[in-house]
Amino acid sequence: MNNTSGYDASMTRLSAKASLARWAALLLLASFCWTTLAMAQPLTDPGIQDNNTTLRDITMQGRILLDPTAEQTIEEVVAKGADFEPLTSPRGFQLKGAALWMRFELPELDPAQRWYLMLDGGAFTDRVNFHQGDPAQGWKEQVAGDHVPVAEWSVPDRSPVFAIDTAQLPGPVWLRLTNEPSPLSPRVYLIAEDELQNKRVWTYLMIGGYLGFGLLVMFLGWVHARLYADRSFVAYVIYVACMLGFQVAFTGMGGFFFWPNAAWWNNAAAPIFMLWLTASGIWFVREVCAVSRYHRKVDRAVLAWSAFGFLFPIPYLLLNTPPMFTILNIYGLLSVLLSFSLCIWTWRLGEKYAGWMALGFLPVHLGYPFPALRAAGVLPDSWATQYAVLIGSAIEIPLLLYILHRRAKEYNENRARMRALDSADPLTGLTIAPVLYLRMRDAVRRARRYGHHCGVFLVELSNHGEIVAKEGRETGDRALVVAASRLSRVVREVDTVCRISNTRFAVLVEGPLRQATLKVIAQHIVAKGLEQGPTLPADLPLRFRMVSALLPSEEIPFAEDEDRDERRFLGHLHKELDRLAEDPKKNVLHLPFVPSMPPASMA
Known part of the structure; x- marks a missing residue:
C-alpha cells in the first residue's frame, strides 16, 4: 500500500513538472514572437522620398x-x-x-x-x-x-x-x-x-489603458491581501506600484501630466523607480518563494540585496556619475538573474508555485535587455527600447496576480482544513461532541421560547464488530465513514450529526417536531443503512440500532453555563441503547418522555 502511494505521489509530481514545462515552452514561444517583432522594427528609414510623407x-x-x-x-x-x-x-x-x-x-x-x-x-x-x-x-x-x-x-x-x-x-x-x-x-x-496628433492619441490610449489596468490590479491585490492576510500580496502591490511609476516616468507621461513643473523630479524619477521596482521585485520573490524556509543565510542576503535597491537612489542622485550609473545597470541585470535563480532553486526544493513565478516574470525578463542595452549605449532609441518592458509587464502583472490567487486559495484551504480538525471528527468529518452540546443547548433554548420540541437520536452501528471480523479494520473504518455519510443525508443541513463514541452517533433534529416525525426519521435511517453501495461488501449492509427522545422536558432544566446536563441526557440515552441491545429483535426505541433527572447544578 505504501509503495503504491509513493508511486502515485511521484507520478503527480512528474505530471506537475510536465505541465509546468509545457506552459514554459508556450510562454517562451509567445514572448519570443513579440520580442522578435520588437527587434524587427526598423531603426532608420531609407530617406526622404516624398515631401507629403507625414x-x-x-x-x-x-x-x-x-x-x-x-x-x-x-x-x-x-x-x-x-x-x-x-x-x-x-x-x-x-x-x-x-x-x-x-x-x-x-x-x-x-x-x-x-x-x-x-x-x-x-x-x-x-x-x-x-x-x-x-x-x-x-x-x-x-x-x-x-x-x-x-x-x-x-x-x-x-x-x-x-x-x-x-x-x-x-x-x-x-x-x-x-x-x-x-x-x-x-x-x-x-x-x-x-x-x-495621431501619435499622441494612440500613445495616450495605450499607456492610459495600461495605467488603468495596473491600478485595477493593484486594488485587487490589496483586496486579496486583506482577504488572505498574506504578505506576498502586499509585496505584489508595492511591486506593481513601482512598475507603474517607472513606466510613467520612462515614457515621459509623468512629466507631461503629473509633475509638469518639477524638472528635478522629472529627471530623477526614472532611475529611482527603476531601482525601487527591482528591489520590490526581489522582495516579492523572497516572500512568494519562502526563501527563509530553505536557507536562512540566503534569505538574509536576498533581503540585504533588496534593501540596497531601496537605498541606492540616495548616493546615485547625490553623485550622479557614470560609475554610479554603471552600478545601477549592473544591479538591474543581476537582479533579473537573481529573481529567476531563486524561483528555479526553490521550485526544485519543492516550492510548487516558485516555478510558476519564474514563468510569470519571463515577459519582463525578456523585455528588460532592450532598455538596459539602450541605457548602456549599445542600442539606439527605438520602439523596442521604449515599450518592450511596458508590453512585458502588461502580460506579467495579471499572470502574477493569478498565480498568487491560486497559491493563496490553496494555502487558505489547507488552513481551513487544519482549523476544521479542531471541530470535526478526523475519521468521519462529523461535528465533535463539545459542538453538539452547544447546539443542543441553543436548540432547547429556542424550543422553549417558541413552545415546540426538537429531537435527539442516539444511533449505533450494531454490526461493526462483524464487519471488522470478516473484512478487517480498514473496512470497519470505511463502514463508519459510510454510516456518517448516510446519517447526514437523512437529516437537513440545519440538523447536527455527531460521532459520540467509536460506533455510536448522536443526531440532533431541530424543531418543531412531533413523536410521529421521529418514527419516520428512524425508518429512513434504518432503510439508508440497508442500501447497497460500492464501497462495502454486498453481504454486509449497515445495521443501525437507535434510541430517540424529544426535547425539551420540563423535568430537565438545562444549565446555562455548563454542558453536564447535556452529557447526563445523552448518558441516559446510552443506557437505554445498551438495554435495547439485549433484545436482538428490536432495533428502534422511541422514548415517549424523558425521566425526571435533577440538573447538573443540583446533582
Missing part, C-alpha cells in the same frame, strides 16, 4: 559635431560647418560634460501643414536646444529636456518636440543635446501636425 526618421541624414566644453554658441558652431561629420550608423554618445550638435538639411515641406521635429526617448535627454535661422529675427531657439520643466517647453509633450518654420526652408536646423550620466543615443523624426 512621418519620417531623419536620424541618419544628420551630421554631428562634438563640443567638448559644452560652451560653444550657435554662431560658433555654424562657423565650423566643415567640421560636422555624417552619422553613418545609430550609436550612443557618452558625453561626460560635452554637448552633441546635430545639423539637418530639411527640404521644402508642404506649407499647408505644420511640421515638427521630434526626439524619441525623452527620459535619456537632459536638455535639447533647437535652433533655426531667420534672416529678419536672427536665431530662433526652442528648448526642452528633463532639466527644464515640461510646462516651460516650447511645445509641451511627453518627449521633446520643436515647431519648424516652413517659411525658412529649405535650409538647415541645429540641435544641441546634453545628457549625463547615461549615454545619449538620439533618434529624430520629422513629423506633420496631423500625424503628431
